[in-house]
Amino acid sequence: MAGTVNPDLRKERESSSFDPDKITNFLYGGPEIVKRKRELESLALNDPDYDHEDLNFMSNEQQYETQLKKGILMTKKVQKLNLTDAMDILFYRSAVSSDATAFGLHVSMFMPTLHGQATQEQKDKWLKLAENYVILGTYAQTEMGHGTFLRGLETTATYDPQTQEFVINTPTITAYKWWPGQLGKTTNYCVLMAQLYIHGKSHGPHPFMVQIRSLQDHKPLPGVTIGDIGPKFGYNSVDNGFLAFNNVRIPRENMLMKYSKVEPDGTYVKPPSTKLAYGTMVLIRANIVLNSGRALAKAVTIATRYSCVRRQSEMKPGQPEPQVLDYVTQQYKLFPYLAAAYAFWLTGQTMMSVYMTSSSQISKGDISVLPELHALSAGLKALSSWVANVGMEECRLACGGHGYSHASGLPRHYANMTPGATYEGENTVMMLQTARYLMKSYNQSLQGEKLAGSVAYLSGVQPVPAAGRTRNMLDLGALCDAFRHRAARLVHEAAMQLRNERQAGKDQPDAWNAASVDLVKAAMAHSQYFVVKNFAERLTDSRLDSSISAVLTRLCQLHALHGLVTNSGDFLEDGYLTGADIRQARRHINALMAKLRPDAVALVDAFDFPDGILNSILGRYDGNVYQHLLEWAKASPLNKTDVHQSYHKYLKPFLEANRAKL
Structure with a gap:
């Protein structure tokens, strides 16, 4: 943040009635946390390995590839730096990329669901693999035809007591899983929310651990149809995906059974509360x-x-x-x-x-x-x-x-x-x-x-x-x-x-x-x-x-x-x-x-967003907006040459043909 600061912004800061650092400390929980935050952000923002490219000048495919490469590098560096505290990891990750990271759903939903919904035996089986990125997961709940209404989910998991397996199926086109982040091209596992059927009776949506891609060549497993859903309004570096199953069998032990259980003979054990599954x-x-x-x-x-x-x-x-x-x-x-x-x-x-x-x-x-x-x-x-x-x-x-x-x-x-x-x-x-x-x-x-507590006031108007x-x-x-x-x-x-x-x-x-x-x-x-x-x-x-x-x-x-x-x-x-x-x-x-x-x-300074996280020419800390606007514009791929190749391909013949008519 050193260097020449726009005089208007400098004057604004000089006339402030308080020290912004004091509010920063209040917002983040104390000076020690702020000090740690700034150290980690600086470490990430000044690391030449990251190549902080401007995603705005890239196609969706380039954005995905760039963020995947950056996400893998970041994951290695987090391990190398021995960052284990959740707050430390968050500070570091947000500085590496203010956009969505390659393994966002793996960290924010896949692993927390295993922590919250899996038995100890299931955690022993999968959590270490997930934490060490041997397997990559997402959370597959939303479907093309159902999102917020969980009870309406159409994907089925039917228990077969003969083989002690669940048979996963996508019975309709609206049952296709649709939107899970990192599903399209990245992950090889998912926590799947599906309607549990036993002996023809539905017991509602339950979470299942399902492998969807080969760990050897990353190809979809037999019976699995999977892909990317295409460009969206935002988050175009993320491969939001679609997913369908055709008689895919998984072992009984793959249902996350911390609260609900299915016994080998098909006996269903209810959870203490249906809401526990939505932790x-x-x-x-x-x-x-x-x-x-x-x-x-x-x-x-x-x-x-x-x-x-x-x-x-x-x-x-x-x-x-x-x-x-x-x-x-x-x-x-x-x-x-x-x-x-x-x-x-x-x-x-x-x-x-x-x-x-x-x-x-x-x-x-x-x-x-x-x-x-x-x-x-x-x-x-x-x-x-x-x-x-x-x-x-x-x-x-x-x-x-x-x-x-x-x-x-x-x-x-x-x-x-x-x-x-x-x-x-x-x-x-x-x-x-x-x-x-x-x-x-x-x-x-x-x-x-x-x-x-939050509704105690309703005891009387x-x-x-x-x-x-x-x-x-x-x-x-x-x-x-x-x-x-x-x-x-x-x-x-x-x-x-x-x-x-x-x-x-x-x-x-x-x-x-x-x-x-x-x-x-x-x-x-x-x-x-x-x-x-x-x-x-x-x-x-x-x-x-x-x-x-x-x-x-x-x-x-x-x-x-x-x-x-x-x-x-x-x-x-x-x-x-x-x-x-x-x-x-x-x-x-x-x-x-x-x-x-x-x-x-x-x-606004007290929010303590470094320029590398804010990613804005207009919001630069130094206020030097106009010269950087021009530099940013010049960096557009269309400005790599004075005359774009499309001139020779399309525009030149068009203009010459028009001149010939005169």
Whole structure:
């Protein structure tokens, strides 16, 4: 980050009210972790072996090959460096490639599923092979015709007690496994989710360990049809694949049997809870919340820095063009998403902490935490990925024309983030799963039962304050109260809507469908309340000094107030807030943006993304945008020669023929 820094950016950093390193320490968990993070990132980014080529100038096939080569090299180096801590590996991997890595699903889903769903004997058989990359795996769940609805999966695993084998089949074209990352060309094993059939009876989807390619020549095994699904909106360095089976037999021991079991004679042993099989999904969803915060943070970093470097139009006749970030409309585009990035970053950390604690309880046989964990991870996954998608696109638009170029980094970051709204559970369905838990909890509260922590507030809808009551709309306690009241009221109203539909003669499924818009709204309000409350609670950390506490409090206030104003109808409907409260909230947003303006660059610097991870000309730390934009453009393969070969092939004959006609 040394060298000449753009004077506008230098001035921004000099005028900041706090030391960004202090917030960096807060975001990552302390100075020692940050020091370690920077060491590992520097090690990766400055390693000449990696050839950090620009993927934007490559075909899909070239991108795949480049990332595979890089992934293998990275895996060897991780082993050579003896990196065993999960955080260390994450820091190093993200610096080697900010795009998807070659063995992403192997590490993030295949091995965690073996850890979570396999018996000790099965772990002894496969985990060491997986950890040492003797076998490479992916997680094959989604099908061409079914994704989020797991019970609808069509791939079958039929038990044959005569041979003590499962026979795997793809009965229809819609049963083809579709989308698993690294399936197309890379992996030789998969954890396969398939409908378990015993003696003609279905027992629902279960995980199976299935070899799909030869370990000698990598060819598909007999009965296995496999390939790549082709170019996508993003992640084009990843070989997402399709997979089908025709009477492929696997031993009985290949069903992952930590919870469910099939005895040699075909006796089925039920799991203590059907949700235990989805432990990997909960972990992935918790990760998506954290990744949504990080992805949004990258986009805001790029747009904020560029908005300080870019000068545009005249605000006052005859005066120099102002920095784009001086326009309040630009601040209103970016600062709420800056606040949201912090909110989801902190929420993601909380979710991972909750997951670890819950996993510990589950491993001891206590599965009582599963329903709450499932509902919380589903709602927060949906909310965070939705907001990140919208926010990243807003950041791209805020960069004007240059935001459209891959040089900005924004199209690639955005395209790689958009699947988050669909994978590991389509967002509307996720919100409805959260709503199902909310309805159950609400009904329990009516029976006087004690509710789990995240839904304890449903035990009573607070009475609406008396008309005319004045409140301080900057008070975080009052803002949390408002979001809690809104969530409780919307859950109550969704429950009443559901009851009314039943009383009108509809059966439960039809009543649920009729009330689904209200149910999604209630789940959204519940998730937003959790995020606002979590942000406010994290600010009570005694290790935060006054300068850090002050600026983070402004961000928390902005996040809450922006959510309140955006959804003002929800707060006004029952008179909990008044028109005067909303007007006051709007004025506070303007005042907060003015206070945050001098700290904006320092706040994005605190995310601590080195240029090699940010991969953006517009978001460079030194702010030297224009000269590097030109250098980047000159590197385009079309500029290797002054005259492209297609001129001689197509254009020259066309022009000469036209001239001959004159």
